[in-house]
Amino acid sequence: MKLRNLFPLGQALVLAGLLAGPAAHAQQPRELPQQPRPLTLPQALQVAQANYPALRAKQAAVRAAQADVRTNRSAFLPQVSAQLQAVNSTMNQVRGAFIGGVAIPISGGIKTTDYNGATNFSSLGALVIEWPAVTFGRYRADEQRSEAAVSAAQADYDQAVFEYQTQVADAFLLALGAEKSVALQRANLQRAENLATVIRAGTRSGIRAGIDSATTNAEVGRARLQVLAARQQAREQRTRLAGLLGQPTQEVLLDSMQFYAHLPQTNAGPPAGDTARTNNPLLRAYARRITAGEAQVKLLSANKRPQLNLLASTWGRGSGVADATTDKGDFAINSSPSAGLPFKAYDYMLGATLTWRATELIHSGRAAQAQRIRVEQARADYDQQALQLATQQQNAALQVDLARQTALAAPLQLAAARQAYTQARARYDAGLDNLLVLTQAITVLNRAETDQALATNNLWRAVLLQGAASGNLGGLLGQL
Known part of the structure; x- marks a missing residue:
């Protein structure tokens, strides 16, 4: 956008601000607290749970269901x-x-x-x-239905929190990987600049050929472009993470917590079927929906009874x-x-x-039958989710095993690349090899460093994937 085009836009924004001033003053946005700096993964999960609007809406749904319980109980008090x-x-x-x-x-x-x-x-x-005074079970059925609604709302909130924590943790690891990539590309740029300084000095003294200096300058330019690309990707990942934290306007400063200093421990395999079904927040949410549907069936059946x-x-x-x-x-x-x-x-x-409303026998009976069909649908949805989670657990176990093998093999590649770079640099300085061999060695070293960081980050993400499939992030957070 040209500079002269900014002035009409600025005037329009000022005018809009003046016109919307009273409305903006009447409805102020929710003030968000500052993020911890640097931000650790547990802190990121805590900030996301406190700030994200969708989770606050789920919390409000739980409180509304609890208020409905009190309302239903008061309906059976003397009027x-x-x-x-x-x-x-x-x-x-x-x-x-x-x-x-x-x-x-x-x-x-x-x-x-x-x-x-x-x-x-x-x-x-x-x-x-x-x-x-006597409702022949209708009061108790209504109370059980409202309590089941609270359990369903709470399970839905827990499932939403767990799913969102998984997204935040994955975004944190991706942003951390992008930050690591920036550091590696900066180191690669520093190597290229140091080599360029030496070669330029040799070129001026006549020891090196002029083409070596031009080639080195090209490599320095390429390294700078790689740094810029890495910075852009890191900025995008940080912005995505900040949006998930509910604070897209705040800059995120990550705490690596030595993610790249050691490899995470991995589980031998997915938990047993019953344990996974009991602990998984998603399956708990589907199970509570079944319970709420069954409670609604009991209430509809109780409506067929008289009232004193x-x-x-x-x-x-x-x-x-x-x-x-x-x-x-x-x-x-x-x-x-x-x-x-x-x-x-x-x-x-x-x-x-x-x-006693005799015709209620027909109406409530049909309504109860329809509700029983909905309960059957909820059970089928539960079984479908359980099947998908079992498949995800097996896939996560395979991903963890593959990522672990890759992470263990990556250091060997890095050590070989460093040795090759050291030897190529020594041979080039001694005049025994040309610049092309040294440039290739630098490229191999940069790729090996990137592969090493990527393999470590992928193993942490695989552990996160396994925890998400099993319904428990303790295996990941317990190692931080």
């Missing part, structure tokens, strides 16, 4: 309702009539000799207590319609609020109601 009202209405009504609500309905006739449009005040105050409610109510009523009739048989009406609003009659009621 206390109160109602207080004042009404001004015509007298063509049942004396003491009221607007519908929680109060118990009443009946009684006050038929007058003729219709009258006069109004009067009436009042009502009621307190009703209703308690589903205990009921208690007390209320008071007032009316501007007189209790006694006049000589003409009409009720006397007093339209003043003081006559109609004070309570005059008080009642209470105690009882029990047994409710």
